[in-house]
Amino acid sequence: MRWNDLFADLEAQMSAAERAQFQTEVQDLTRSERAGIELAARLVSAKGRTIGLTLTDGETVRGVLVDAAAQWLLLGATGPQTLVPVRAIALVSGLPPRTTELTEVEKRLGIGHALRALARDRARVIVDTVAGSTAGLVGVVGADFIEVSTTVGASVAVPMAAITRVRAAG
Incomplete structure (x- = not known):
């Protein structure tokens, strides 16, 4: 009878050790998987949701996420829309817990693509930078x-790295 108790105790200890090891492995795999997730993937998963952004210039923007790609996102399902470079985001609130993997198209659509669409549409915009704002029409979209x-005949060049957001001029 004592032998049965001894073997039962050893079996219970081994089972507990296996469960603990399995939990540790699951936690390690989860952390490893999460380490590969990029912010853009989290943003894409929030399409159709209202999110809040604090930009690197300290401004806050809130709106429905209409579209997103690896380098930019577009807020504003109704009313004026705002194009925000991902690199200009300091904080994000309102993201869902799940993540959506970026499609190949979303990975390749750079901020230049979105800015060229604004230039093509001759949209009046306000370009915000860390140094201030400039209003007008997007003309040339260069590499950077x-x-x-x-105004007629006058333009300013704005480095893409300085842009914190591009808003539709009301």
Whole structure:
């Protein structure tokens, strides 16, 4: 009888050790999986939801996430829309707990693609940077800058790295 108790105790200890090891492995795999998730993937999963952003210039923006790609997101299902480079985001609130993997198209659509669409549509915009704002039409979209026509015959070049957001001029 004592032998049965001894073997039962050893079996229970081994079972507990196996469960603990399994839990540790699951936690390690979960942490490893999460380490590969990029912010853009979290943002894409929030399409259709209202999110809040604090930008690197300290401004806050809130709206429905209409579209997103690896380098940018578009807020504003109704009313004026705002294009925000992902690199200009300091904080995000309102993200769902799940993550959606970026499609190949979303991975390749850079901020330049979105800015060229604004230039093509001759949209009046306000370009916000850490140094201030410039209003006008997006004209030239270069490799790393845009030109904003502020008045007839006058324009300013804005490095893409300085842009914190591009808003529709009301």
